[in-house]
Amino acid sequence: MILLTRKIEFSASHFYHNPEFSPEENLRVFGKCNNPHGHGHNYTLEVTVAGEPDPATGMVLDLKDLKEILEREVMQRMDHRHLNYEVPELAGQIPTCENVARVIWNLLEPRITQGKLHRVRLYESADLFADCYRNGAKAV
Amino acid sequence: MSRGPKVELGRRYRFAASHRLHTARLTEDENWRVFGKCNNPFGHGHNYVVEVSVSGDVNPATGMIANLADLDNFVHREVIEPFDHRYLNEEVAAFRETVPTTENLCVEIFARLKDFPRAKLERVRIEETGNNSFEYSGDTIVGDRQRGNPEGKRP
Numbered sequence: 001m002i003l004l005t006r007k008i009e010f011s012a013s014h015f016y017h018n019p020e021f022s023p024e025e026n027l028r029v030f031g032k033c034n035n036p037h038g039h040g041h042n043y044t045l046e047v048t049v050a051g052e053p054d055p056a057t058g059m060v061l062d063l064k065d066l067k068e069i070l071e072r073e074v075m076q077r078m079d080h081r082h083l084n085y086e087v088p089e090l091a092g093q094i095p096t097c098e099n100v101a102r103v104i105w106n107l108l109e110p111r112i113t114q115g116k117l118h119r120v121r122l123y124e125s126a127d128l129f130a131d132c133y134r135n136g137a138k139a140v
Numbered sequence: 141m142s143r144g145p146k147v148e149l150g151r152r153y154r155f156a157a158s159h160r161l162h163t164a165r166l167t168e169d170e171n172w173r174v175f176g177k178c179n180n181p182f183g184h185g186h187n188y189v190v191e192v193s194v195s196g197d198v199n200p201a202t203g204m205i206a207n208l209a210d211l212d213n214f215v216h217r218e219v220i221e222p223f224d225h226r227y228l229n230e231e232v233a234a235f236r237e238t239v240p241t242t243e244n245l246c247v248e249i250f251a252r253l254k255d256f257p258r259a260k261l262e263r264v265r266i267e268e269t270g271n272n273s274f275e276y277s278g279d280t281i282v283g284d285r286q287r288g289n290p291e292g293k294r295p
Contacts, residue, residue, distance in 0.1 A: 093200075094204075105145040109145075
């Protein structure tokens with residue numbers, strides 16, 4: 001099995017706020033991420049696909065196809081957007097690294113038909129990231 | 141929460157420390173042969189990067205597996221404070237007998253972090269330099285595969 005990884009970067013803004021919490025509780029739980037004006041990150045997304053190379057092409061999947069899927073599903077939805085207001089898949093969720101990564105996994109998983117989506121790693125900064133794996137699969 | 145992927149949170153921390161690779165189980169000559177310049181009796185140091193991955197359910201109220209402040213405080217207390225700007229061989233009890241290779245550092249740091257109360261520790265990955273990294277997920281260590289323990293004895 002081969003693991004193939006493609007990396008893209010996008011920039012977006014967000015803030016953390018739970019309407020069911022009091023203002024004090026929001027501030028205590030979310031700290032400066034609770035600032036209602038929002039703040040932004042340069043996100044780095046690494047998408048890893050697992051599969052066997054096609055004997056004719058030598059490819060697990062065509063990188064052009066993967067690039068196009070990432071452009072359509074991730075870049076057009078999230079790049080230079082406000083994640084709290086402009087991404088319907090995140091409606092009602094706090095746009096943490098965990099939740100954004102999970103939304104990206106759910107968007108990509110059905111689109112990857114050559115090979116299988118193995119891992120989605122989303123960096124919110126160089127020192128903070130979330131990984132998604134197929135549920136029940138052992139992380140490699 | 142069974143639909144959708146398994147989610148892990150990863151966080152990177154840094155500390156700087158010195159060490160010397162040396163074991164009383166080997167002669168001076170053998171230590172030099174096995175460890176090379178890492179055996180220099182004055183020791184040497186690295187800027188270590190410790191990558192900690194934890195898993196668990198994402199709390200719908202907070203969107204988080206674990207509050208970062210809780211994880212940061214725990215890792216700082218258990219690892220960064222006792223390791224940063226220290227001589228590992230002398231100042232961390234675990235390395236008085238065990239060679240402080242980064243493999244063994246992974247095992248020691250995993251043991252210190254495995255009881256994090258807010259999420260399950262999945263993995264510790266340590267970069268000793270930008271070119272060397274080591275990972276440990278808490279499985280059993282086979283004694284004879286540990287570097288610095290060529291006789292295969294449990295430390």
